[in-house]
Amino acid sequence: MSSAADGTEQDPRRGAGFRSLRELRKAAGLNQTEVVEGVKRALPNARFSQPALSRVEQGTGSLTPDIVRALCRIYCVTGAERAALVQLAEDAEAGYVDARVVLQAGNTINLQQRFARLERDAAEIRSYNPVMVIGSPQTPAYAATVFGTSEGDPIVRDRMGRQEKMIADSRRRWFFVQTEGSLRWQARSAAVMAEQMEHLLKLSHAANVDLGVIGWQTPVEVFQNTAFHLYDDTAVVVGTRDGTAIITDHLRVADYRSVFDELAALAPFGDTSRDVLRRIADDYRSLLSVGA
Secondary structure (H helix, E strand, C coil): CEECCCCCEECHHHHHHHHHHHHHHHHCCCCHHHHHHHHHHHCCCCCCCHHHHHHHHCCCCCCCHHHHHHHHHHHCCCHHHHHHHHHHHHHHHCCEEEHHHHHHCCCHHHHHHHHHHHHHHCCEEEEEECCCCCCCCCCHHHHHHHHCCCCCCHHHHHHHHHHHHHHHCCCCEEEEEEEHHHHCCCCCCHHHHHHHHHHHHHHCCCCCEEEEEECCCCCCCCCCCCCEEEECCCEEEEECCCEEEEECCHHHHHHHHHHHHHHHHHCCCCHHHHHHHHHHHHHHHHHHHHHC
């Protein structure tokens, strides 16, 4: 590994591959400004600039797969060469996404859209969360609390749209495992949580959704303290406070699948899990009656 200009480590294969874009641009007879304008016409919401293109052409930057595809169209690059460049961008993207970069750059929506693409390509999605309600079945009020925004924010609406598609698409199965503790972590208010519990109860009846809850009384010897989402057996997304790891290594994905199976074995599903949800919902409603 070599060091980029900003002090971060740079994969030399990625630098060499992306530097070839400079030759492709010159062969197309375009300057950097013209290329950036062309990308923005094709991708109006893309975060792309002349300095960003310059860094990439020097081998010290990276590009999203969508921008690489747009560049290939502009440069008339097709076939194996286009496939290699897109794969390079996907490989570079499929590592660790620093949460500070995501938030400070305003890229939270882009990251959520990437998760949506993983969902769309998978036949089975398995999710576990020990600290909060899993994202896919959240209510608008709960999601707004998580993102620190309003229910009308585009990122919340996007999550709700993905949820509607989840329920409607019978070809895709969802397996959710929650700890009872995560459901008793009161987000914003008892009212928000009571509504969220009722929503989980409703979703648990969907034909393509299996929801299990590990009750607090259950003895455990598994200590998975971070949330993760498995997409078939091809990728796993692991969330931490500092960032989001998107893992595609076969052995590591298999290890997370093994952990999920252990957790799922601890969680009753069906009517038993719904009994737990009803009990939690009743407890939140009792808090509301006390405060009335």
